[in-house]
Amino acid sequence: MTTAQETVTYAAEEAPRLPWTEHAPDVYKAMVRLDSVAKRGLDPKLYELVKIRASQLNHCAFCLDMHTKDALAAGESVERIVQLSAWQESRHFYTEKELAAIELTEAVTVLTDGFVPEEVYERAAGHFEGAELAQLVAAITVINAWNRFGVTFRMTPGHYQPGQHG
Numbered sequence: 001m002t003t004a005q006e007t008v009t010y011a012a013e014e015a016p017r018l019p020w021t022e023h024a025p026d027v028y029k030a031m032v033r034l035d036s037v038a039k040r041g042l043d044p045k046l047y048e049l050v051k052i053r054a055s056q057l058n059h060c061a062f063c064l065d066m067h068t069k070d071a072l073a074a075g076e077s078v079e080r081i082v083q084l085s086a087w088q089e090s091r092h093f094y095t096e097k098e099l100a101a102i103e104l105t106e107a108v109t110v111l112t113d114g115f116v117p118e119e120v121y122e123r124a125a126g127h128f129e130g131a132e133l134a135q136l137v138a139a140i141t142v143i144n145a146w147n148r149f150g151v152t153f154r155m156t157p158g159h160y161q162p163g164q165h166g
Contacts, residue, residue: 017153031145032165038138041131044074046101049084049094050136051143053102054109056085058147065157066165067143073162097127101136108140 021028039047048071055063068081083090087102094102104124107116128136149155 013156013158014154016155020149020153031142031149034138035142035146038135038142041135042139045071045076046098047139048074048076049080049098050101050105050139052081053084053087053105054140054143055147055150057106057109058144058151060147060150060155061157062150062155062160063143063147066160069160069162100124100127104136105140108137109144 048067051067052064052071055067071081072078080093083093084102087094087099091099100123103120104116107113107120124136125133
């Protein structure tokens with residue numbers, strides 16, 4: 001049992017490998033612009049669920065920190081965020097439209113398994129009109145790009161404040 005006088009020592013925080021936004025500011029600015037247009041017309045909670053799921057698959061701790069905080073700020077529940085990594089066993093937490101988006105997110109993110117399966121695409125197309133589906137795929141694509149920057153440069157999670165980059 002831990003008493004009030006005892007302290008817990010956590011592992012040391014790793015510094016990022018490179019402050020990439022300082023070295024490639026135009027790329028960063030372009031990514032921010034792309035991100036802002038990719039989310040247009042998408043429900044903010046759905047948008048954050050997609051970003052969280054892709055970030056889970058890509059093991060991007062920085063993006064997980066950011067998007068779970070932004071999801072909570074957008075009114076998403078802790079329970080649905082926690083269950084997202086096991087969505088297939090927790091389907092009853094999500095709408096059919098959200099499930100189609102989450103499944104599409106996985107298919108677009110994990111391309112090493114092959115092409116996006118026809119049934120996954122068709123399920124998403126059944127829930128999203130053409131423009132909204134294009135925006136959804138754009139949002140999935142953009143978070144995958146952000147994840148690659150975050151993972152490659154080991155961006156440090158834990159310091160993000162909701163809406164900080166929005």
